[in-house]
Amino acid sequence: MHRTTLTPRTIISVLHPHRPILDFLLPAFTHHPTHFPRRHNATAASAPPSPQPPPSSYGQHDPQGAKRRTPLSPSQKSFLDSALRVNQAGELAATLIYTHQTPPLLRTHPHLRQLMHHMHAQEAGHFATFNAMLAHHRIRPTAMYPLWTAAASTLGWATGLMGKEAAMACTEAVETEIGGHYNGQVRVLVRWMREMEERGEEVGDEVRELVGTLKRIRDEELEHLDEAVGEGARLARPYRLLNRVIRSGCKGAIWVSERV
Amino acid sequence: MARAFAPFALTCLRQRSRQPCLSILSARQYHSHEHASSSPFSPTEDAILSAALKYVLSSSFTAESLSLGAQDAGYLPISTNLFPSGAFALVNYHLVTQRLRLSDSFSRPDPSPQLNISDNVRSIAMQRLKGTAPYIPQWQDALALLSMRSNIPTGVRELARLADEILYLAGSDTVTTAWYTDRMALAGIYASAELFMTQDRSRGFADTEDFLHRRLQEGEKLRDAGSMVGKWVGMQAGGLIDGLRSKGVWI
Numbered sequence: 289m290h291r292t293t294l295t296p297r298t299i300i301s302v303l304h305p306h307r308p309i310l311d312f313l314l315p316a317f318t319h320h321p322t323h324f325p326r327r328h329n330a331t332a333a334s335a336p337p338s339p340q341p342p343p344s345s346y347g348q349h350d351p352q353g354a355k356r357r358t359p360l361s362p363s364q365k366s367f368l369d370s371a372l373r374v375n376q377a378g379e380l381a382a383t384l385i386y387t388h389q390t391p392p393l394l395r396t397h398p399h400l401r402q403l404m405h406h407m408h409a410q411e412a413g414h415f416a417t418f419n420a421m422l423a424h425h426r427i428r429p430t431a432m433y434p435l436w437t438a439a440a441s442t443l444g445w446a447t448g449l450m451g452k453e454a455a456m457a458c459t460e461a462v463e464t465e466i467g468g469h470y471n472g473q474v475r476v477l478v479r480w481m482r483e484m485e486e487r488g489e490e491v492g493d494e495v496r497e498l499v500g501t502l503k504r505i506r507d508e509e510l511e512h513l514d515e516a517v518g519e520g521a522r523l524a525r526p527y528r529l530l531n532r533v534i535r536s537g538c539k540g541a542i543w544v545s546e547r548v
Numbered sequence: 549m550a551r552a553f554a555p556f557a558l559t560c561l562r563q564r565s566r567q568p569c570l571s572i573l574s575a576r577q578y579h580s581h582e583h584a585s586s587s588p589f590s591p592t593e594d595a596i597l598s599a600a601l602k603y604v605l606s607s608s609f610t611a612e613s614l615s616l617g618a619q620d621a622g623y624l625p626i627s628t629n630l631f632p633s634g635a636f637a638l639v640n641y642h643l644v645t646q647r648l649r650l651s652d653s654f655s656r657p658d659p660s661p662q663l664n665i666s667d668n669v670r671s672i673a674m675q676r677l678k679g680t681a682p683y684i685p686q687w688q689d690a691l692a693l694l695s696m697r698s699n700i701p702t703g704v705r706e707l708a709r710l711a712d713e714i715l716y717l718a719g720s721d722t723v724t725t726a727w728y729t730d731r732m733a734l735a736g737i738y739a740s741a742e743l744f745m746t747q748d749r750s751r752g753f754a755d756t757e758d759f760l761h762r763r764l765q766e767g768e769k770l771r772d773a774g775s776m777v778g779k780w781v782g783m784q785a786g787g788l789i790d791g792l793r794s795k796g797v798w799i
């Protein structure tokens with residue numbers, strides 16, 4: 289599942305040339321992606337930590353000598369609150385887009401079966417990850433849930449009917465926005481971690497693992513982008529119109545979901 | 549029975565403040581499991597209000613209880629200025645502390661197929677109702693304060709927080725639109741059960757427990773019916789599309 293390619297990184301740095309790409313060069317914890325438990329092991333605060341992969345290096349076990357760990361500030365919490373809500377909504381939409389794109393698309397292009405199933409499976413995994421995070425961190429889902437469900441299903445179905453290129457252009461447009469969106473979140477979290485470390489505080493596992501998860505998911509989104517371009521997204525007609533409409537739709541949806 | 553809840557809903561709709569109605573529903577932000585959440589009351593408030601609560605049995609939810617409590621806690625009676633909402637501060641203190649106390653008795657279960665969320669909701673809600681049992685003779689006064697216009701937003705928010713707390717501790721992990729409907733339904737059921745309780749003379753509030761049980765079961769049925777309708781519509785639509793596709797229609 290977790291394929292590491294360099295392409296997404298190159299792509300995003302092309303997409304956002306003015307932005308620093310330092311966060312890609314970050315230290316080791318990016319290399320062993322720490323997965324949020326798929327089925328959330330929601331334990332009460334007092335319960336012992338789950339017996340899952342103990343990401344060793346950080347000292348939650350040493351009683352003394354542990355660095356101070358400051359609680360997240362209200363503004364940090366509200367950032368995480370809306371960020372994770374938007375992510376869940378986005379993954380809901382992505383899952384539905386592929387679900388509804390696949391049947392009409394496969395009738396004309398059976399060779400896309402594997403690709404579509406692979407992308408859908410990854411989106412379903414992302415969706416499950418954020419669902420579990422919402423339940424675990426007690427974040428409400430977006431109130432626009434039914435609306436996004438309808439919109440994403442329609443978008444997937446319509447672009448699927450329009451043909452392979454349009455479907456791929458849809459994926460390209462969506463993943464461009466989503467990839468940039470995840471990148472923005474990673475950048476913020478990385479800044480927090482740097483600030484915490486500068487103050488000599490310990491970065492909590494929650495934030496650390498979240499950064500790892502977001503990076504992994506972002507890389508997978510950017511793989512989808514690559515695949516879509518490879519399958520001829522740019523040949524869609526009218527490419528520019530589709531690209532512009534879908535991307536502004538994504539931006540609008542993100543804006544709304546951050547708020548309600 | 550829904551009488552108590554109706555004014556809440558109305559104000560919620562009328563509220564034109566910058567905080568949208570949804571923020572009342574959401575009631576909380578990202579919950580970190582790495583830090584115990586701090587008490588919403590300052591030590592002074594805590595000292596005065598907890599002392600004042602002891603006078604509620606004799607002097608009800610009144611300014612008098614509040615100033616007696618302040619004196620008990622070693623503060624001048626004037627220090628009740630700390631509480632601009634007056635006697636309502638006592639009601640609020642009771643509601644908040646009772647809600648927070650639930651997590652002492654219940655902890656969120658790990659997900660498992662045997663998990664019976666409805667049963668958990670019922671026992672947690674009943675436990676919470678019993679927290680109000682000692683104040684039943686005074687509860688009419690509390691309800692009067694709760695239905696005052698200026699106190700309604702706080703009351704609604706607290707009720708939403710309670711519903712969220714109960715569902716969280718019961719192990720619910722619903723994060724679809726049902727997140728909202730579950731909380732609204734539970735809040736309504738809880739409020740009506742509390743109202744029922746003020747008239748309940750049965751031993752150990754057995755009638756209230758029955759009432760709560762029945763309302764929750766009805767809610768459950770409605771919820772199932774709702775999702776069945778959704779599934780049925782989905783199946784019909786899916787069948788229709790497949791049928792058309794098999795006839796060569798290009799959808």
Ligand SMILES: [Fe+2]
Binds near residue numbers: 382415505509
């Ligand atoms: Fe995704």
Ligand SMILES: [Fe+2]
Binds near residue numbers: 382463508509
């Ligand atoms: Fe994707």
